[in-house]
């Protein structure tokens with residue numbers, strides 16, 4: 001990070017900065033496992049060439065934005081899992097280990113990371129330094145990770161998953177009923193923590209987030225969209241099931257910083273676009289990454305009957321995919337045929353391009369904020385999310 005901050009040329013140091021960031025967040029972020037495979041997009045290159053933002057801008061950033069902020073973010077999140085485990089500790093003895101099972105530090109903690117970085121970038125923008133406010137923003141990061149993880153516990157029950165993050169899924173270890181109850185418990189505790197913040201707007205945003213997650217999951221279960229509606233349905237599902245979590249958490253921390261509605265909207269849109277890109281990349285990885293990289297079986301979406309962006313794009317070139325999509329790949333050979341046709345089409349490429357557009361848009365939103373090193377970390381994180389391999 002020091003080398004990065006000392007550099008005038010973001011482009012030259014981009015790759016090494018990524019590696020340094022990864023080392024900085026290792027242990028907490030598992031970021032070292034993210035692979036950087038492609039050059040920055042056009043918008044990133046523009047930023048790099050125009051120096052928006054660059055080291056000069058960082059140097060003129062506000063007083064509460066000092067060098068070493070990556071370490072401060074790390075410190076803000078250092079006790080994340082400990083705090084979560086503690087909040088889940090006061091329950092029936094049989095419930096605690098199930099509720100705590102996925103909070104083992106093996107997750108990427110991407111959502112809390114984005115939330116805290118954006119919080120700090122907005123605090124810099126508004127020149128806010130209240131420690132009480134920062135504590136509340138950390139609580140938002142905690143709540144978001146809890147709700148996300150609870151949804152994974154439920155999702156594994158729905159998907160009859162056998163593994164997650166290279167270990168047996170909770171439903172395999174404790175069974176479906178206990179897993180569902182444990183997931184409910186985690187959501188309940190998260191809501192309790194949120195209520196203790198005593199911010200009505202934040203509470204409202206977090207409850208909207210939970211409602212969106214549930215509706216997104218229902219949209220995914222319901223395969224009734226017609227051929228014409230499919231892509232719009234997929235994008236709406238993607239927002240609700242994945243992007244809304246990041247969007248509302250970004251907006252929540254901006255509310256706590258005292259942002260006006262226009263700045264709140266920037267925070268929300270940044271989270272939304274990044275979340276959309278994140279899921280699109282996930283949908284590509286389902287076709288190209290190995291199960292060892294994913295920590296769960298590859299090509300899982302097709303097996304679950306889901307037509308994600310790569311398949312929907314592939315169906316333009318191979319309309320014979322449409323009946324398979326309609327019947328949710330439930331006939332023998334459907335999954336293999338769809339997998340093969342996706343790889344023969346431009347579906348994966350077009351999905352990556354769409355993800356890249358969402359990332360570019362996220363970057364545009366971020367550029368509304370005053371330059372700060374937190375903003376720089378978010379630019380890098382956006383690039384990493386686009387190029388990750390797990």
Ligand code: FPP
Pocket residue numbers: 147150151152154155156158159183184187210213214217241242296300
């Ligand atoms: C992972 O999906 C799952 C989600 C992003 C959200 C699932 C939401 C619910 C089950 C609704 C319940 C919500 C709460 C708050 C308890 P995936 O199957 O595409 O990803 P995976 O491959 O990691 O399993």
Ligand code: MG
Pocket residue numbers: 155156159161
């Ligand atoms: Mg799943």
